[in-house]
Amino acid sequence: MHSIPGRRLIMALFLIFLLLPIYWLVNMSFKTNAEIVSTMTLWPHTPTLQHYRRIFTDESWYSGYINSLEYVVINTVISIAVALPAAYAFSRYRFLGDKHLFFWLLSNRMAPAAVYALPFFNLYSAIGLFDTPWAVALAHCIFNVPLAVWILEGFVSGVPREIDETAFLDGYSFPRFFIKILVPLIASGIGVAAFFCFMFSWVELLLARTLTSVQAKPIAAIMTRTVSAAGMDWGLLAAAGVLTIIPGALVIWFVRNYIARGFALGRV
Amino acid sequence: MDKTINQKAWFLVLPVFLVVAFSAVLPLMTVVNYSMQDTFGNNQFFWNGVGWFKELLDPSTDLGGRFLASLGRNLFFSAVILAIEVPLGIVVALSMPREGWSVAACLVILALPLLIPWNVVGTIWQIFGRPDIGLLGYVLNHLGFNYNYVSNEVDAWVTVIVMDVWHWTSLVALLCYAGLKSIPDAYYQAAQIDGASRWAVFKAIQLPKMNRVLLIAVLLRFMDSFMIYTxxxxxxxxxxxxxxxxxxxxxxxxxxGQFDLGKAAALSLVYNLIILIVCWVFYTVMTNAGSERPVKEGAA
Incomplete structure (x- = not known):
């Protein structure tokens, strides 16, 4: 009685709606360009791996994936590392300006990337980080750090205060308590927060494209290269797209049990 | 709340403050600086006061006209996608299977569109909607609709909206699902004893329990659709x-594109201000919703 009549049908239809465009992309990535342009086929009649082979052998292509993963990982590590103590502070203590600070963080999560594109370009050029993964990783902190603080604060608040107090009575120093007791207790929360940092850094394009030119170019920007004088290389574009979906699909699998709670920002 | 007052907590917050301030305050100051100046290139800047802002808010100028028109389009877009995604998300959340492997499978598939890079989302729909090589465009054109998102305004709008529904309805659905999961079984048993109808259960139990997550969903969706770009x-x-x-x-x-720094900066500030106001409303409503609850429970 929790659910509504016809729920199986609704769910099935919605999942088909979600999967159909993705299927079409996968389908195209295994077709030759001749087949894509000349006929409308529901599955590849002459399946080929040529597009994938090209991406994995051409350095200008696969380096894009490495660059993207590089800044995503740096960003996730920085975000979680600085957000953990802050989340504890927001959850346990009241201090001067805490509410204003929290709101200020939140407002940065909501700020449009387009506003920051140009000033970031100037800033990171000025300090010599332009076209390195560090520039993109730091730029993505502007929305990922507040998000990580927000999610982790929800999870830390779920840990009873008595645990802190007992640990301090037992003679734990603060850093030792933090690493030995608190971090293992909210391990699932850290996983969820890391997942979200990974996700938002992975899907963002505007800043990543603005802050890189050659060396650290992300895969998303390299994909625009498939437009050439000879027309679009649809098969290659589709194959590159499919490969960008895979890392996301892998991480979802690991956090699938916490995903719903994470999307509610640890507040359910 | 039994939070203790401790100013030393600032030391724990300091790293976050520094990292975010580095990325947020310095660039924002640059924007403020540009918004007051004009340039003829060569790094020569001239004081322009609030000139750009006047131009921006005056619909008769080129800049103002473009800004207000795009703002109108953006608000319309946000309204339409909220009107579709929120009810649809609730229905999908209510349709989730209750247990077994199918729950995990549904969750993973639902979350899939959220993890696709935004330009790839664009690429997927660009391909999917093309009349020559895309399934959607091909089928629609063979059914007799003259569908072409490149040349027809209405078709372009429909494509962008359907794409956003495809991309983000899962977020609303997952949030609602998290809210529904937190309802204890006892509520449903009580409703069953009272002989409540399906609709009454939804209105009296499920909707109030989803209030908070729905609020998060509506505001996140509003913000993100308001700054949609890629x-x-x-x-x-x-x-x-x-x-x-x-x-x-x-x-x-x-x-x-035009490297018109002054105009862009003025637009950025006004744009940011709108977001900030909405964000403040969001924050106030959220924190109030959080603090009101224990009071009510105490009074009951």
Whole structure:
């Protein structure tokens, strides 16, 4: 009685709606360009791996994936590392300006990337980080750090205060308590927060494209290269797209049990 | 709340403060600086006061006209996608299977569109909607609709909206699902004893329990649709004409396309201010919703 009549049908239809465009992309990535342009086929009649082979052998292509993963990982590590103590502070203590600070963080999560594109370009050029993964990783902190603080604060608040107090009575120093007791207790929360940092850094394009030119170019920007004088290389574009979906699909699998709670920002 | 007052907590918050301030305050100051000046190139700047802001808010000028038109389009877009995604998300959340492997499978598939890079989302729909090589465009055209998102404004709008529904309804659904999961079984048993109808259960139990997450969902969706850039840019490029040019697209055109720093900066500030106001309302409502609850429970 929790659910509504016809729920199986609704769910099935919605999942088909979600999967159909993705299927079409996968389908195209295994077709030759001749087949894509000349006929409308529901599955590849002459399946080929040529597009994938090209991406994995051409350095200008696969380096894009490495660059993207590089800044995503740096960003996730920085975000979680600085957000953990802050989340504890927001959850346990009241201090001067805490509410204003929290709101200020939140407002940065909501700020449009387009506003920051140009000033970031100037800033990171000025300090010599332009076209390195560090520039993109730091730029993505502007929305990922507040998000990580927000999610982790929800999870830390779920840990009873008595645990802190007992640990301090037992003679734990603060850093030792933090690493030995608190971090293992909210391990699932850290996983969820890391997942979200990974996700938002992975899907963002505007800043990543603005802050890189050659060396650290992300895969998303390299994909625009498939437009050439000879027309679009649809098969290659589709194959590159499919490969960008895979890392996301892998991480979802690991956090699938916490995903719903994470999307509610640890507040359910 | 039994939070203790401890100013030393600032030391724990300091790293976050420094990292975010580095990325937020310095660039914002640059924007404020640019918004008051004009340049003829060569790094020569001239004081322009509030000139750009006047121009921006005056619909008769080129800049103002473009800004207000794109703002209008953006608000309309946000309204439409909220009107579709919120009810649809609730229905999908209510349709989730209750247990077994199918729950995990549904969750993973639901979350899939959220993890696709935004330009790839654009690419997927660009391909999917094309009349020559895309399934959707092909089928629609063979059913007798003259569908072409490149040349027809209405088709472009429909494509962008369907794409956003495809991309983000899962977020609303997952949030609602998290809210529904937190309802204890006892509520449903009580409703069953009272002989409550399906609709009554939804209205009296499920909807109130989803209040908070729905609020998060509505505001996140509003914010993100209000600053949408990549997906429509890839699919329609803001066209045909200017019909799907949203505020962010207009801003990037002015800032990085024309390199009109003053105009872009003024637009950025006004744009940011709108977001900030909505964000403040969101924050106030959220924190009030959080603090009201224990009071009510105490009074009952």
């Amino acid at each position: 997906e429509p840019f890839v699919v329609t490029g803001g066209g045909p004409g200017n019909s799907t040019t949203f505020v962010s697209i207009e801003l990037v055109k002015i800032a990085l």
